Amino acid sequence: MKISRPERNTFPINTMLEGRKVLVVGGGRVGQRKVELLLDAGASVTLVCPHSVPELTELRDAARITHCPRLFEDRDLQGSALVFACTDDKHVNRHILELANAAGIFCCCADGNWPDGDFVTPAILRTGKLLLSVSTSGKSCRQARLVKDNLSKHLHSIESSDLLVLGTSHETIGQEGRAGYHLLLREREAIGAMISQVWGVHEFFILNTCNRIELVAAIAKEATTSGILRRLMNFDHLQPDLYYMKYGYEAFAHVCEVTAGISSQTPGEFHVVAQVKDAVAEAAARGWSGSIIRELCDTALKVSKEVRREVAPLLDIAEIEEVCIRFVDQHIDRLSDKRVLIAGAGMVGRGLIKALVKRGVSSLWGYHKNIPQGYDPELVEIFPFTKLTAALATADLVISAVDVEQPLINAQQHRDCFKKDAPVMLIDLGMPRNIDPQLGRSCEKLKIVDLDVLKNWYRANTGALDQVREICAAITEDHRSNYEHIRDSMQGEI
Secondary structure (H helix, E strand, O other): OOOOOOOOOOOOOOOOOOOOEEEEEOOOHHHHHHHHHHHHOOOEEEEEOOOOOHHHHHHHHOOOOEEEOOOOOHHHHOOOOEEEEOOOOHHHHHHHHHHHHHHOOEEEEOOOOHHHOOOOOOEEEEEOOEEEEEOOOOOOHHHHHHHHHHHHHHHHHHHOEEEEEEEEEOOOOOHHHHHHHOOOHHHHHHHHHHHOOOOOEEEEEEEEOOOEEEEEEEEEHHHHHOOHHHHHOOHHHOOHHHOEEEEOHHHHHHHHHHHOOOOOOOOOOOHHHHHHHHHHHHHHHOOOOOHHHHHHHHHHHHHHHHHHHHHOOOOOOOOHHHHHHHHHHHHOOOHHHOOEEEEOOOHHHHHHHHHHHHOOOOEEEEEOOOOOOOOOOOOEEEEEHHHHHHHHOOOOEEEEOOOOOOOOEOHHHHHHHOOOOOOEEEEEOOOOOOEOHHHHHHOOOEEEEOHHHHHHHHHHOOOOHHHHHHHHHHHHHHOHHHHHHHHHHHHOOO
């Protein structure tokens, strides 16, 4: 018949024993562990035992403990703040316990007498100023030790922790190659759930925009070198020059530059601020992030405001929809005579419609689920994507900005929509691709413009980007102390 171990409800305290006498009776391995912990606490230890393990002999020879090499005597209790009965004789331990109780001295028995004692010592982990203790109220000492050992590994990883950015963007890989790494909601959920189980990853968020896919994490250095994060993000299939891994201050500076819009395809754009905020909010809601990531985000947003204020005179800042309209103005004659189709009722789609209405251009506005609101019915005609094929057949210019897994406009289904003699321009603002590149190869009258084409055109028409990057780096450097505070708080320095 299985005999269950006794349990006791206990109250955790940290006893201040510095300079106070503590008696340990018994010189075996149990007594050794108690003595070493007591010395860590600054106690004045008296050991009573006729024989002891070598480690205790070394402590005696170093004058770190007082050793009475004999059997226990009742007078040994005098002046003690605490007593540990650690002999291999349960009767002796019981006698010490009863004497201590009579003298009003708290006693701990390290054998079957423990339930009648005054306190127990939990599994203890001490590192620097941090002290952790684990107790199962006597139910399972082995479980307590396992938890302590795992916490020890975790604390070691915390002490080497810093910031990490692992990602790829338009600066390292083109749009068509980048599309396969774009993460839709359910993919982010699945990958995030796996990353949260990786040892050494403390907090993180995933930034997923039209031009970049990044994991931003507070992480132990060991976890950055294992390769598991590259595999989870699917970057293990990429050549090293097609993704980047930034650590420490370099990672902090990168997050600040991204949030400031300097690393965007349209430098200085503001959409990325909302995207960073949304990514951090998503991580918090799913339990992936906490105070570390929140402080990083707050600092990056502060840097972003300062950078934008300084670079505004140097950089012709524009959102992607404005860049798109400028491109159209330069490349399409008599836009007001054209029939324009906008696919997507999100933030970018609304911005495009607003710009076209301002120019007096009539538009078709396609949507998936959310019916557009607040448009000018004289200039804008809305339609659901179920009628997309018919709408495409009447368009001279198509601009698509939707969040889809597969191209919304594809060669197999929509090739025959563009049979009229006049050329048609299709502008793809989506990631993954909204417009199948194969469509342009199969029809010479079609000109497909993607985000990379817009990016290169915009940069060629703005300039001053190098100077803007220098300003951003200088302002970020002014906030190095914020980064150091984040790092030190992770490593337990503050």
